[in-house]
Amino acid sequence: MTTFSMYSASVPVFKQILNSLLAILDKAEAHAAEKKIDPAALLQFRLFPDMLPFTRQIQIACDFAKGAAARLGGLDVPSYEDNEVSFADLKARIAKTLAYIDSVPQDAIAGSEGRAITTGSGEKTKHFTGQTYLFHYALPHFFFHATTAYDILRHNGLDIGKKNFIGTY
DSSP states (O other), X not given: OOOOOTTTTTHHHHHHHHHHHHHHHHHHHHHHHHHTOOXXXXXXXXXXXXXXXXXXXXXXXXXXXXXXXXXXXTOOOOOOOOOOOSHHHHHHHHHHHHHHHHHSOHHHHTTGGGOEEEESOGGGOEEXXXXXXXXXXXXXXHHHHHHHHHHHHHHTTOOOOHHHHHOOO
16 A cells, blocks of 8 residues: 655656656757747747746746755755756756756655745745645646646647646656
């Protein structure tokens, strides 16, 4: 019988979707080349003027994955520069995020349900327990940004579907 753990509810979920995003980025790069679309047009596309562009959606999805793994593991959250300007750069960021979350020991995340977690600063400071943080903050934000990145590419004609987003587990 498999038991629930904070690790199994976090790191493998992040890995599944981040790996899907890597495959989708490969498809997006090929799509842009085939259709002779300037990659910057896709990288900077936003679904609506007040939404963040594709590149930023990927950056934030990565930030939530590494941030959740670090916070749940009681570790400092690594800081990544937001300087990606190409599909290759975004793939490298996802790969770096995957390597980081793989480096967080499963034992460090085990039992983090009640760990005190604080995010933000000043008026934006939020306090959570580990379980509330994961289920009501980190995962919803991660999925929002990953889904928005998918939606931007789908909107721009990329032939992808739900199976591409969900990937394999």
